[in-house]
Amino acid sequence: MSNRFHCVEDFRTESKNRLPRLMFDFIDGAAGNEYASYKNIETLDQIRLLPRVLVNVTHRNLKKRFLEREWGLPFGIAPMGMCDLAWPGTDKSLARASLQHNIPLCHSIAASSSLEDTYERARGNAWFQLYVGASLEKAFSHVKRAQDTGYEVLILTVDVPQVAQRIRDLRNGFKVPFRIGLSQFLDFAKHPNWVIETLIAGVPKTANYSEKNPADLDSAASNGFIRDETRGKVDWNFLQQLRERWMGKLIIKGVLAPQDAVRIKQAGADAIYISNHGGRQLGSAPPAVTRLPLIREALGNNFPLIFDSGIRNGEAIVKALAMGADFVMLGRPFLFASGAYKERGVMRLIELLTDEVSLTLAQLGCKSVEELEPNMIIEN
Ligand SMILES: Cc1cc2nc3c(=O)[nH]c(=O)nc-3n(C[C@H](O)[C@H](O)[C@H](O)COP(=O)(O)O)c2cc1C
Structure with a gap:
């Protein structure tokens, strides 16, 4: 019953029971001692909102204009690799949720x-997120594929010059492609439902690097995707080339320094995506939300800003919007939801967050998410 789930933690607990530890820890884990990941959530929790009264808030509007479109809600689904590890079919469920x-x-x-399958499923609601690996040509071939498929929005992620050390993954022996030793075998044996459904669906692969494309086949074992290869080639020069080639909207993800944000704006990006990758990259990174007002101030009021990292409820979404974000994304909560209760979990999560955002607006005396402002945040 999906009404067992009343908060993100309920999904997290259930998915922890249902998933092999190898998979749950890959999703839940973070860089180093995981302090950045923990601090993202705690800092958002500590921010206080000032209730306002005697406003007629019977009707509340959660629709949000962003990048010249109207969206049904002010939040969306962050880019995540290998979502089907959370449960087979997760990518499909996310696409259906995005349309619904x-x-x-x-x-x-x-x-x-x-990327073709996702576009077919989610149509114009799908945005393509690019990592640049060792081969710039391969990166540009993915960009061309996305453009030919019909994508109108490209996200370039720049905060993974190299995948960070994630202690849980190292301890569990998490590798792509998977290596099944004794401890992984025992872990899988304790989670037969996940194993059976995964075997029926086919073991998940990084499908954008398919056998069909010989250019991607520089490592047969990994079907072309090399998780640990350098992504450090992505620089200002690459950004300039990308801006010249990509005709659609360009978003740069993983920005925390106002100086970088200013330069990215000058380079012609259409939006900046503030994120510390959910604490999965630099263990000593600041809580992402603390950067939001600084970057908003550096860029001025009208430059489009997206925020993620640590959002676990509707009040946190409202806080980020009030502090200057135009749009908010969530990562892990969607995978916990799918792991806990498959597609119904994903739909339930969106329903929960929607209700929480709406209730928070009512408490703040707002009729619309467009009315949220920094002065609704107060010192505690
Ligand atoms: C399992 C997993 C895989 C991820 N893969 C990617 C990715 O492929 N590209 C990317 O830009 N970010 C990736 N991220 C980071 C998310 O886009 C997002 O920044 C982060 O999850 C936000 O923090 P939250 O999980 O606290 O909401 C991944 C995150 C998780 C949990």
Whole structure:
């Protein structure tokens, strides 16, 4: 019953029971001692909102204009590689949820579905997210594929010059492609439902690097995707080339320094995506939300800003919007939801967050998410 789930933590607990530890820890884990990941959530929790009264808030509007479109809700689905590890079919569920609720779905280049399949499922709600690996040509060939498929929005992620050390993954022996030793075998044996459904669906692969494309086959074992290869080539020069080639909207993800944000704006990006990758990259990174007002101030009021990292409820979404974000994304909560209760979990999560955002607006005396402002945040 989906009404067992009343908050993100309920989904997290259930998915922890249902998933092999190898998979749950890959999703839930973070860089180093995981302090950045923990601090993202705690800092958002500590921010206080000032209730306002005697406003008629019977009707509340959660629709949000962003990048010249109207979205059904002010939040969407962050790019995540290999979502089908959370449960087989997760990518499909996310695409259906994105259509049903008219929210953006960021399709990772490391996704378990191909960019073509996701576009067919989520149509114009799908945005393509690019990592640049060792080969710039391969990166540009993915960009061309996305453009030819019909994608109108490209996200370039720049905060993974190299995948960080994630202690849980190292301890569990998480590798792509998977290596099944004794401890992984025992872990899988304790989670037969996940194993059976995964075997029926086919073990997830990074589908954008398919056998069909010989250019991607520089490592047969990994079907072309090399998780640990350098992504450090992405620089200002690459950004300039990308801006010249990509005709659609360009978003740069993983920005925390106002100086970088200013330069990215000058380079012609259409939006900046503030994120510390959910604490999965630099263990000592600041809580992402603390950067939001600084970057908003540096860029002025009208430059489009997206925020993620640590959002676990509707009040946190409202806080980020009030502090200057135009749009908010969530990562892990969607995978916990799918792991806990498959597609019904994903739909339930969106319903929960929608209700929480709406209730928070009522408490703040707002009729619309467009009315949220920094002065609704107060010192505690
Ligand atoms: C399992 C997993 C895979 C991810 N893969 C990607 C990816 O392929 N590309 C990317 O830009 N970010 C990736 N991220 C980071 C998310 O886009 C997002 O920044 C982060 O999850 C936000 O923090 P939250 O999980 O606290 O909401 C991934 C995150 C998780 C949890």
